[in-house]
Amino acid sequence: MHCTLAFTPNDWMASNQGNYLASDRVRGGAERLRMESVRLCSEYDDKTKRAQAEVGKRLGERIGDINFWKTELNHEIDLMITETNALNEAKRILEKNLAETENPLHISQECLYNREKRQSIDLVHDNPEKELIREIDLIKRCQERMRNTIDRANVQLGLNRAAQHELERDAGDKFIAENLDTTSHLLRNTSRGIAYHDGVHRINNTISVPETWAKYSNDNIQRSQAERLASKNMRNEIESVINTCNNEMWMQWNAANTALNNRVQETTDARNKIQAHLNKTLQEVYEMEKNIELLKKSIHDKEAPMQVAQTRLDTRLRRPNVELCRDSVHNRLVQEVGELTDTVDHLQHKLREAENALQALLRTKGALEQDLSIKNNTLFIDREKCLAMRKTFPIAPRLVAVA
Template identity: 55%
Template sequence: MEILGSTLTSTYGRHRPTPTNFLPAISTMSASYKNRFPHYTMTLPWRPSTYYKVASASPSLAPLSKSAPGLNPAQIQSFSSNRTALFSRYTPDDWYKSNQSNFRESESSRRSAERLRVDTSRLIQERDQKTRKIQNETSKDLGERVNDISFWKSEIIHEIDQMIGETNALSEMKRRLERALMETEGPLQVAQECLYHREKRMSIDLVHDDVEKQLLQEVDCIKSCQEKMRRHLQKITAQLAANRGAQHELERDISDKQTALRIDDKCQNLRNSSDGIGYYRGVDRIDATVSIPETWAKFSDDNILRSQSERTASAKLREDAETILASTSNGMWSQFNTVNVNFTNRISETADAKNKLQNHLAKTLQEIFQTEMTIEALKKAIKDKSAPMKVAQTRLDERTRRPNVELCRDTVQIRLMQEVQEIDDTIQALQLRLRDAEDTLQMLVHTKSNLEHDLAIKANSLFIDQEKCMGMRKSFPSTPRLVGYA
């Protein structure tokens, strides 16, 4: 019979085989496991180095077992093995208890693992649902934001269209006022020319008659109308600037909203599978916002209210301009007709006096006529010099805009300066000659005899009132032209 335990001596100790690792390394998770059996850490020759912990029994447990009978050293038999200490053996009760402990520990570990798996699955589902819910709510908020931006965008576009229409209408009214103001220059020049020509009346005919009174009143009326138009043009110019300012704010607002709409629409359409998504570290800690929904909406509302206010003021200005154009046109037409009636009466009186002296002044009238033709030729010659003078001065003015070293006093510059001086000398000479001609005319008239002198006075007065003044007053701007529709 083989002695019990002798066959196990060669399977322990120094020649123990290296166990095979069945599970992957978990070194990264080793810190999460607690050492529930610190006494397992002792080095035992029969402890395998596998992932699972094996049951182990301390040699001190054998004597504590109730089923182990007490043995004295005298009863211990001698074995041929090097393991001679009998107290290192385990009893069946120890073996059974070790198995039961392993079973309980296994069941406890499985229950813990199962609870962990269930809780983990539930946590994953809850977090996934919460994440999807938050993402859906964010997408919904983005959709509402896109709708809000689209609403204000449509409101601003509508207001911009209204403002553009009002600005165009006001600009057209401004052009009408400018054209009407230009049309008043003709009647004003005619009235002033009439006063100027009537100043050439001589002797007793140089009287402050009704014609002159009405001409002065006509000049005052036209100047008053012009002043009203200029003041209103200044108001319209300022209002146009205000309209453009309000429109600029609206256009800048609509540009910002178009950009925001494009960005928010892109954000709303982003999905988890979309291209271009990525991590942006710390972006959630950056708050670059400058407004809140209330101030954001108020900003656009204020811009729209400002635009509406400017449109109201613009419409009022247009109505006032219509009133001014109508009143000035009626006033000028009324005064024009009054002056013409007085001119007709005065001409009739002068013609009746002249007819009584016509036979005595035939030759004198001929000379006076030639002298007056000379005066007209001189005036035309002086007027013809204005265009060359303008050309020369314009050339000089344009050449002052040459940059840097190009601002050279070259031959052209010297010649242009000489040209301006020569034209100016020519004009002065012609004006001097014009004054000489007028003096000659006056000398001829004053050298006449008393009858001839009286007839010359009447003839001159009649020529001024009938030929020059009434000749210029044959035409007057029509009412449509006076209200700017020309």
């Protein structure tokens, strides 16, 4: 059987040559791709390592920034806690001082109440009265200033706590952020817990940039510093109020005591003079009573001579006839009776004058005794009651140390 051939030797040679060329071309392309792949793998490995190293470096820097502000915040928190404690102590001292003002106020009011028990002419609106009223008004004004200062200190304490709260919240956030960034910084390709989180790079929930982030903490610190300065000024004011009020109350206390002592001296002098006048009056009463007794005796002693003279005249009336003569005896007897009558009348007049004088002396004695009693009562009130309560100033000096 005879077969028909489709290709010539040249066709065969050309086919082989084409296969050789195609093989060389494909192999060359594959070799170039393989070399490019090796280069790219090496290049991208280096790029990935550099990127990871850069992120690690920036995480370290970020951790340093967070630690810096966290340290600054914690330092400011410590300063604020110290300042708040100092202000609380100053306020406590002021509150104690305010409570202690009730004692001198009570003493002053008690003195006024006691002095209302003075009697009659001694119930006067004198200098001690005026000074005690001034003292009460001053203490009440000081109490009002102290209460107002305490209220403002409470407001400042609230501001201190609010500033401290912001600092603590900021520092707390920094602590959490530092821990999270430290955890991120420590992650390695071989770390456990790494995994794919598809789409996480497309999430953007940030609310600040580095500038506003740093400004937020700086603002918190500056606010706290401003409140600390205001708090220190508040403590200075508390010290000033305590010292000023104590000095004013102490000076007024001394002024009232001086007025009371002067009044006691005046009353004592008046009492002593009254006592001297009373003694003289009592002596004069004694002398006048003796004088009245003398006058009464003198009048009584005139009764017998009068009876003798009148009896003589009556007896001589019985002389007979011409013997009933107006002789010198008769004339002298009539003169004697007249003289005795005049004498008795004059002595009776002197007796009435003496008795009137005695009544006047007794009234004066009564008035002096009453006034003496009034003065003794006033002295007892001012010296034994008022000054006895005011021997020492009832508020201990107390200063507030301002750091």
